[in-house]
Each structure stands twice: as structure tokens, then as C-alpha cells.
Amino acid sequence: MCRWLAYSGSPIALAELLYKPRHSLIDQSRHARMGVETTNGDGCGVGWYPDIGGGTDGAEPAIFHATGPAWSDRNLLELSRCVRSPLFLAHIRASTGTAVQQSNCHPFRYGSWLWMHNGAISGFPELKRDLALTVDPTLYPFIEGSTDSELMFYVALTFGLQDDAPRAVERMIGTIEAVAQRHGVPDPLQMTVAVSDGHRLWAFRYSTERHSRSLFFSTDVRTLRTLHPEIEALQEVADGTRVVVSEPLGDLEGAWHEVPESSYGVVEDGHGELHTFSPLAP
DSSP states (O other), X not given: OOEXXXXXXXXXXXXXXXXXXXXXHHHHHHHOSSSSSSOOOSOXXXXXXXXXXXXXXXXXXXXXXXXXXXXXXXXXXXXXXXXXXXXXXXXXXXXXXXXXXXXXXXXXXXTXXXXXXXXXXXXXXXXXXXXXXXXXXXXXXXXXXXXHHHHHHHHHHHTXXXXXXXXXXXXXXXXXXXXXXXXXXXXXXXXXXXXXXXSXXXXXXXXXXXXXXXXXXXXXXXXHHHHOTTXXXXXXXXXXOEEEESSOSSOOTTSEEEOOTTEEEEEETTEEXXXXXXXXXX
8 A cells, every 4th residue: 555645735845744744754655654564665756736926826736756765765855855835745655566667656647637546446457447448538548557546546537527526536436336346346445545636635535345544634723833832833834734644744642633434625725624425326
């Protein structure tokens, strides 16, 4: 499996979250506490929206992918020190069987959209052909890699991700489970997913067996300021700043809340909401 982080808020240097916290994403690449694997060294990636006049202005995101482990990637370190962004996604990969190559590193990009995933489709080699056939023919040429994660992205795009992200993800899940049922594959889907269009950030937690991989969101910054006035960094970010992570970046009491099963959160214009959702049959 993998570990990931998504940030929305005041523009900050990527290194502030990738490297500086006690249990940063880079630390998790070697010492994950809640993942299936302790080590996540099969590649890494970051996707970020440029800060334009205090916002992203719908700009196409930039991406960086590398096939080596995050803990030893000097280019990632240098980039993260210099790049500032109000909205970015970062991912460290532990392959579930597909090749370690740049085209299989997250986040994946289509136009202004970014997508990353932790989890797996069980029996993916058996289900892959049927799932690929559900992808809109105009979208299929944009698939570059061989992962279940990227194929999930394009199935969701086919089902209208750009118009209604939660409903498209519900339809994607329902399609995967229907295809798996036809092939006799039990409990086919395990996922936490982050997706963004540059303005909004969604984070989904779901598994067919209802025992999903871990996912947490940060407490309201105003609450954290009250609990921990000694932390200067909390005074510098906007009230609506939010971080979503596979596992907490530290042990700060009151800082993190678990995303409930079969739920998604959305952050937009500094406001965050949690909603429940369920698969939609095709």
C-alpha cells in the first residue's frame, strides 16, 4: 500500500509538511505506523498548483515523479524547499504488484485535475480488461501507466468527475464491485483517495469489507491555536487551512480526527465538510 498527504490553505513551502514534522511523509516512507508495510520505497510524487495572486486561478498543476525512495531523493528535497503552493498532493508508493516506473507514480494528472490513491483492487489482473472497457474512448489514450489507481481515476473521469466528483466516485466504486462480482472476486476494493481540481479538495475513505485503510484530517486551525499557543507556525496560516493524511504527522494532542468509514471530506474556500456516501450500481 502507500501513504499520502493533501494540503489546502495558505501558500507554504512543500518542505514544511514533507520534511519538517516529527512523523513527516518522508519519515513515513521508512517508518509508517499504520500502513500495511512499514517501508514505502517504490517511488514518490508531488503535484502542486502554482500560487497565482493569492490563489491557484484554475492553473494546470505541476507534477514531480521519481522511482526511487523518497527518503534519498535529493531532487525532491531541493524542490520542496523552493516551491510554495496553497494546494498540493504528495504520495509515497508501496507497489501492490505493478512496475516501479514514473508513469505508475502518483499523483496522476488530467488537465487541471490531480488524483492519488492508497489501497488496491483485489484480483486486478483479472478485472483490468473489463474495467478498461468502461473508460470513455476519448480518455483512454491519456492513461500512461499500468496501475489500478490510475485506471480508477479514468473510470471516475468517465462517470463525470469534473462535474460531480462524489457521484462519479460512487459510480466508479459501484462499477468495480459489479465487475468483481461477475468474476467471483470477493471484497474487491480498498481505497483512500484524494482528488482536486485546483479549487476544491476531496478525500474519500472506503472499502468493500468496511475495514478501510487509515485516513485523518487536521483539526480546525483556530482550535489548535487555542490548544497550543506555543506553536508559532499555527499563527501564520489561514483559519481555513486543512491537511488530510494517511496517518498523523505527529503526536500533538487534539490535532487529528479520523475520517469515518464510507465518508468523504471536501475543502473549498477555507471551509471543510464531511459527508457519507455509498456505491452506485452501474
